Each structure stands twice: as structure tokens, then as C-alpha cells.
Amino acid sequence: MPQARTRPRSAALRCAAALAVPALLTGCGGPGPGPAAAGAVPTAPAVQSVLDRHAAALLRHDETAFLADVDPGFRERQRQVFRNLAQVPLAAWSYRVVRVAAAGDGAGDRALAQVRVGYRLTGYDAADVGSDADLTLARRAGRWYVAADRHDAEQLWDQGPVRVVRGTHSLVLGTDGVGALRGYADAADRAVPAVRRAWGDGWSGRVVVEVPSTAARTDALLHAAPGTYAGIAAVTTGELGGTAGAPADRVVVNPEAFGELSALGRQVVITHETTHVATRAATTAATPLWLSEGFADWVGYGGTGRTARQAAPELSRDVAAGRAPRALPSAADFTPASGGLAQAYEGSWLACRLIAAEWGDARLTALYRAAGTGGSLDTHLRTVLGTGLDDLTARWRAYVQRELA
Incomplete structure (x- = not known):
């Protein structure tokens, strides 16, 4: 089904579809910036240090360290996102602070950090999938804590605990049970050899499939208006003309439309989308x-x-x-x-x-x-x-x- 022709993943999204790359929702602290003078704004290096520790805590699955400098009012949400990510095979997770400024209320107890967030899936992404986030910092008892984030689109782990199924040539991420995801991995594993026969080599030969639980959540992942992808079984997202160093494309499934297809129809759709993954580097606006x-x-x-x-x-x-x-x-x-x-x-x-x-x-x-x-x-x-x-x-x-x- 349609390829989402998006701006490069390094640019702020979208998306038109596919992904094209949705903004990451997670963004919070690790031990927060140290004691601050009244009216002071935390420096960018101080915030960067916090977020570096925060990212490291996520990668080593240390929930206590991950939440250490999250404001109490924001902590439960971040705990849930942390747990939703538990099964996702992350090779990297990073934050890059772009700018820190006083919040608009001028009270001196809140600041705003503009941050670039990136992640990579183990064995699939050659480069970070990136997005932009705004983090609100709140000062309590002389210390700064991450108190909120703002984003324009969702990631799958914002919709619930992510389950993971690994195939021979595929990685399937979804919010339903593992049994429901196995069929997608099997179809992708059948698709890859068929695409290789038609297109040849020169591509990764691997497919990442994301399966939200409803059509509405598919629209949310694609940063689309409700109903935009009704009747469309799947969308491939990624960067047109992407090089070998680009992040892997994502095949995003609309489970409601996909579920209405016959077994043959489902296989045709997955093979179609896998073809888009293979041909992405040769596909341009022309x-x-x-x-x-x-x-x-x-x-x-x-x-x-x-x-x-x-x-x-x-x-x-x-x-x-x-x-x-x-x-x-x-x-x-x-x-x-x-x-x-x-x-x-x-x-x-x-x-x-x-x-x-x-x-x-x-x-x-x-x-x-x-x-x-x-x-x-x-x-x-x-x-x-x-x-x-x-x-x-x-x-x-x-x-x-x-x-x-």
C-alpha cells in the first residue's frame, strides 16, 4: 500500500506517513541538575549530563535510575513508558539538548529544554531514528526535575506494552499478544526471499513491522487525521532515496483493514510493503x-x-x-x-x-x-x-x- 514519502528522518516530522517518523514521546531525567540559585535556568551541559544518565539507565533496564530525577507528578507516566519499552531490542537511545530557556511564566521555577531524541533497534537500524521533543523542567527544593514533555506524534510504546516477535528476516513490534504477532513475522519471512528474487540484493533483507491494536492507533503512529488510513492495510515509512546508513523502514499495519483480508491477501500486502523496503534507496520524488x-x-x-x-x-x-x-x-x-x-x-x-x-x-x-x-x-x-x-x-x-x- 502507499509508501509514506517523508522528509529525511533527521528532519522534524511529519509525517506524512510513514513515519512517516513519529516523534518520540519519552523524555525525562536521570539525577537532575544540581542545586540552583533562585531564578537560575539550568545550563545546557547540566541538562545534557542528566539526560545522558537517563538514556544509559533505560538501556541497562534500571528503572530506579531512569526515574530518579523525574518530577513526582510525571513519574507514573514515565514509569509506564519505561515498562512498555522493556522488550524492545534497543541498540541505542540518546538525547541531544539543543536549547534551554526560561519557561514563559517567568516565575524562575520552570524551564524548557528543546531536545533531539534518537533510538536504534538492534540488528535493524544503521542510524538513529530521530525526533524532536520539548521537556519542561521544574525546580523543587533547589533541584531541577523533568516535569513534562510535548510531542507531535506517538511511538508504539506510548500506546501500551510492546511485545516482540523475531523472525528469520523480520522484527515485529506490537501491542497485542505474541500469538497475534507471529503471523506477521511468518508473512515477512516469506516475503523477503520473494523480493530478493525480483529486486536482487543491495538492501538489508530485513523488515521491521509495527502493529498497533486499532486503526485509530495506526493513524496516530502515522501522525494522520482520524480515518486517513481506513481501508488501507499497511503503510511503509522511511526516507526516500535513503542510503545504507539510513534507519530501517517501518511497515505500519492497520490491523482492522489487514484482518479483513484473506490469507493470500495478507501475504500480498506484506510482500508489497517489503518491496517498498527493498526499493527505498532507488525510490525518489522522481x-x-x-x-x-x-x-x-x-x-x-x-x-x-x-x-x-x-x-x-x-x-x-x-x-x-x-x-x-x-x-x-x-x-x-x-x-x-x-x-x-x-x-x-x-x-x-x-x-x-x-x-x-x-x-x-x-x-x-x-x-x-x-x-x-x-x-x-x-x-x-x-x-x-x-x-x-x-x-x-x-x-x-x-x-x-x-x-x-
């Missing part, structure tokens, strides 16, 4: 959505034996009603509220299926890689396939009629 989404569906449906009519029921109905498409799907056709989202995916899949059938799988993959380099799509089509966009569109229209009529 890559047409019909190519990126059609290619992912082409890989997803590979080997399933599904006929065109079975895999494209909405477009089949349109063709039967005399509403066959005249142009390849545009970016606007892929918006959740477009009214023709299903037809956009189905038409894109048929376009990639046509290219593979007439020019071969290798040329389809070569076209995908070429399109992401920028420049004219027509030029890339002529270079890779020996035909231009107008001719491809005409062939595709005839193919749609032939396969779906």
Missing part, C-alpha cells in the same frame, strides 16, 4: 507512483496464480461499464480520498505486469532504478524499453481492455 506501487504489487502477486480479473476487480467493473482508464494513474489518484484508489493500484499493477510480459522482468527492474535518478520518464522508457510514454500508455490501455473485458 519515481512515478504508478511505477513504485505497481512494481510492489507485481512482486506481491508474483507466483500467486491470480488472474487479472481476480487481482483487479474494481478496474474490471469499470471496464465492463465502459469506464476504462485513458491515462496511467497520477499521484492524485493514490490519495486515500481520491475515490479511485483501488483502480489506481490495479491499473499500476497491470502496467508493470505488461512491461514484464513484453520486455522481461529485468527491464522492469531496470526501468524502476532509472526512473528514480530523475529526468524525463519518456527518456528512461526509450532508453530501457525502446518505446516512449505515449506508446506505453496506448499499449497499456489495450492491455487493460484485453485482460479485463
Whole structure:
């Protein structure tokens, strides 16, 4: 389903989807800044020292140290987040203080710290997944404590205790029981070899899947308005054109839409999303959505034996009603509220299926890689396939009629 085309993870989010990278909710102290003179604001180095100890306490699972300098009124919330994170395989957790200033009330007993938060999952992230947070510091009896945080989006551990299932090629994080998550790991483990056969190597060959408990919580993770992803089974988030040093993409599942699918449908979705993970480094703003989404569906449906009519029921109905498409799907056709989202995916899949059938799988993959380099799509089509966009569109229209009529 849709790739969330986001700004780099190093930038403040979003998101459009996927992740694109939600802001971290946790942000609190370790032994707090030392005794302060009346009206003083803690220095950035003092706050940094506190947060360094705080991060170290989280990584060594020391709850007492983690909460040591959290204000009593904020402590229970932070205790819960700490416990929600207990099973998450963290390779790193860090805070970088950007700025410390007096709080707006001017009373001298509160300060505001702007902080960059980062984390990495063991075995999956090559770099920190980062986000911004504002921490409120409160002074009690001459010492400063972290009293609140402010954020724009959620992380999975803000929604409840995170359960973890490890597959051969996958890491699944969810807030439901382990048994409910095993199926996602199994599907991802089947998807990775299929994607490797179609795309080749040059990617990690690993997938991180996040499974919130409801569709509403999926929207929250994606920093989207309620209902934005209703009917969309999963979204892949990450940085377009990301290098090998970028954090791993996340496949974020909408469990309600996903649960309505057949076993085959669920596997197609996970393979589709895994394809987005594999192709991310070659995907840029220049890559047409019909190519990126059609290619992912082409890989997803590979080997399933599904006929065109079975895999494209909405477009089949349109063709039967005399509403066959005249142009390849545009970016606007892929918006959740477009009214023709299903037809956009189905038409894109048929376009990639046509290219593979007439020019071969290798040329389809070569076209995908070429399109992401920028420049004219027509030029890339002529270079890779020996035909231009107008001719491809005409062939595709005839193919749609032939396969779906």
C-alpha cells in the first residue's frame, strides 16, 4: 500500500506517513541538575549530563535510575513508558539538548529544554531514528526535575506494552499478544526471499513491522487525521532515496483493514510493503507512483496464480461499464480520498505486469532504478524499453481492455 514519502528522518516530522517518523514521546531525567540559585535556568551541559544518565539507565533496564530525577507528578507516566519499552531490542537511545530557556511564566521555577531524541533497534537500524521533543523542567527544593514533555506524534510504546516477535528476516513490534504477532513475522519471512528474487540484493533483507491494536492507533503512529488510513492495510515509512546508513523502514499495519483480508491477501500486502523496503534507496520524488506501487504489487502477486480479473476487480467493473482508464494513474489518484484508489493500484499493477510480459522482468527492474535518478520518464522508457510514454500508455490501455473485458 502507499509508501509514506517523508522528509529525511533527521528532519522534524511529519509525517506524512510513514513515519512517516513519529516523534518520540519519552523524555525525562536521570539525577537532575544540581542545586540552583533562585531564578537560575539550568545550563545546557547540566541538562545534557542528566539526560545522558537517563538514556544509559533505560538501556541497562534500571528503572530506579531512569526515574530518579523525574518530577513526582510525571513519574507514573514515565514509569509506564519505561515498562512498555522493556522488550524492545534497543541498540541505542540518546538525547541531544539543543536549547534551554526560561519557561514563559517567568516565575524562575520552570524551564524548557528543546531536545533531539534518537533510538536504534538492534540488528535493524544503521542510524538513529530521530525526533524532536520539548521537556519542561521544574525546580523543587533547589533541584531541577523533568516535569513534562510535548510531542507531535506517538511511538508504539506510548500506546501500551510492546511485545516482540523475531523472525528469520523480520522484527515485529506490537501491542497485542505474541500469538497475534507471529503471523506477521511468518508473512515477512516469506516475503523477503520473494523480493530478493525480483529486486536482487543491495538492501538489508530485513523488515521491521509495527502493529498497533486499532486503526485509530495506526493513524496516530502515522501522525494522520482520524480515518486517513481506513481501508488501507499497511503503510511503509522511511526516507526516500535513503542510503545504507539510513534507519530501517517501518511497515505500519492497520490491523482492522489487514484482518479483513484473506490469507493470500495478507501475504500480498506484506510482500508489497517489503518491496517498498527493498526499493527505498532507488525510490525518489522522481519515481512515478504508478511505477513504485505497481512494481510492489507485481512482486506481491508474483507466483500467486491470480488472474487479472481476480487481482483487479474494481478496474474490471469499470471496464465492463465502459469506464476504462485513458491515462496511467497520477499521484492524485493514490490519495486515500481520491475515490479511485483501488483502480489506481490495479491499473499500476497491470502496467508493470505488461512491461514484464513484453520486455522481461529485468527491464522492469531496470526501468524502476532509472526512473528514480530523475529526468524525463519518456527518456528512461526509450532508453530501457525502446518505446516512449505515449506508446506505453496506448499499449497499456489495450492491455487493460484485453485482460479485463
